[in-house]
Amino acid sequence: MAVSAYEETVNAHYSQKDVGENILEALEKAGKDIKALTVEDLAPIEEFHIGGRKPTLELARLAELSEGMRVADVGCGIGGPARALAHYFGCEVVGVDLTEAFCTAASLLTERTGLAHKVTIRHGSALDLPLEDHSVDVVWMQHVGMNIRDKAGLFNELRRVLGPYGKLALYEVFAGPEPAEYFPVPWASGPEMSHLFSPEETQKSLRNAGFRVEVWNDVTQDATNWFRAAMEKSMKDGPPPLSRGILMGPEFPIKAANVLRNLEEDRLRVVQAILTLQ
Numbered sequence: 001m002a003v004s005a006y007e008e009t010v011n012a013h014y015s016q017k018d019v020g021e022n023i024l025e026a027l028e029k030a031g032k033d034i035k036a037l038t039v040e041d042l043a044p045i046e047e048f049h050i051g052g053r054k055p056t057l058e059l060a061r062l063a064e065l066s067e068g069m070r071v072a073d074v075g076c077g078i079g080g081p082a083r084a085l086a087h088y089f090g091c092e093v094v095g096v097d098l099t100e101a102f103c104t105a106a107s108l109l110t111e112r113t114g115l116a117h118k119v120t121i122r123h124g125s126a127l128d129l130p131l132e133d134h135s136v137d138v139v140w141m142q143h144v145g146m147n148i149r150d151k152a153g154l155f156n157e158l159r160r161v162l163g164p165y166g167k168l169a170l171y172e173v174f175a176g177p178e179p180a181e182y183f184p185v186p187w188a189s190g191p192e193m194s195h196l197f198s199p200e201e202t203q204k205s206l207r208n209a210g211f212r213v214e215v216w217n218d219v220t221q222d223a224t225n226w227f228r229a230a231m232e233k234s235m236k237d238g239p240p241p242l243s244r245g246i247l248m249g250p251e252f253p254i255k256a257a258n259v260l261r262n263l264e265e266d267r268l269r270v271v272q273a274i275l276t277l278q
Helices: 005-014 019-029 039-046 053-062 080-089 100-112 151-161 199-208 220-237 252-264
Strands: 070-074 092-097 119-123 136-142 162-175 211-218 268-277
Touching: 005 100, 019 039, 019 100, 039 080, 053 080, 053 136, 053 162, 053 268, 070 080, 080 092, 080 100, 080 119, 080 136, 092 100, 100 119, 136 151, 151 162, 151 199, 162 199, 199 211, 199 268, 220 252, 220 268, 252 268
Parallel strands: 070 092, 070 136, 092 119, 136 162
Antiparallel strands: 162 268, 211 268
16 A cells, blocks of 8 residues: 555554554453453443544444444544444444554454454555445544545545445544644644644535535534543543553553643534535
């Protein structure tokens, strides 16, 4: 897969050594049977977005996912949402991620949860998906667009792989009224890696790519409340045994604190949305 210099930078930002093995080690220390894992065993760490498992299930219900639907999880990370959609809704999911270390971990964890017959992981770019035209019923994206400068290219590529009655399900972070100032954050070491559009700009770009908004819910306050509660709990009780620091390294507490500060100062918006083709 050919990648640009910028994509190499993004890949390096997310890459951690031995991600899958480190997760298995943490799970074993927590008393889990690492040879027969469940999606619930992995829930505290595998949903790498604000709110964890809850917003994944909410978005799936909004998208009216059902047994046998084919879903492309773009920016799938270590495969948490992909496995959740397969387990809870019976979907056939192909996860695509730019970070090879995440793909390797995702495949390992999918095997250990017994979901490899439902979930396939592929290494690839959101701007050049390794999928055929019109080959999926739903394109799924959670906290991915912040790293992608070419929004028009992204949305055109998502449209390409959707079938004629397909849906685009988004749970994304956008620019707030004030510019995001506090870095690093989980998706960017500095502003040069953070490409946030406002919700209004994003809707315009989506319409230009041929999408129609069916649901557009601003859930910023819920996201802020969740983040604040998670940070307060961590400060009181210490980091949980299955911390997202396994994915993001020792700077994760600083990155998380900066997300909360950006949210509290109206510098970020969090939206869940369902779109169909015009």
